Amino acid sequence: MKATIIVQNLKCDGCARTITDRLSDLDNISEVQVFTDTSTVSFTYEDSGDALNVKDKLKDLGYPSIDSKNSLASKAKSFVSCASGKMSK
Numbered sequence: 001m002k003a004t005i006i007v008q009n010l011k012c013d014g015c016a017r018t019i020t021d022r023l024s025d026l027d028n029i030s031e032v033q034v035f036t037d038t039s040t041v042s043f044t045y046e047d048s049g050d051a052l053n054v055k056d057k058l059k060d061l062g063y064p065s066i067d068s069k070n071s072l073a074s075k076a077k078s079f080v081s082c083a084s085g086k087m088s089k
Helices: 013-024 048-061 072-087
Strands: 002-006 029-035 040-045
Touching: 002 048, 013 029, 013 040, 013 048, 013 072, 029 048, 040 048, 048 072
Parallel strands: none
Antiparallel strands: 002 040, 029 040
16 A cells, blocks of 8 residues: 655755655565655555554654644754765765
8 A cells, every 4th residue: 555644844855865764674664755845755555554653753753744743852853864864875
């Protein structure tokens, strides 16, 4: 199945690279695509539990879904994730 999540704090290719790398490491997740212009993350998953794992992982990285609170901690995490993604070029 395919899903798309609208996330917060997604600003650049560094963010996209980190998200793609980290989500691709999850079991049963494939075809990860990140679109900075629409702040969306699309992926293919096997069951609903896998999709929830993606949502949780995004939040852990600092990119909570649009329906979640965007705390100062989330913004700080996204800054670190972004910098990490830029450095892994």
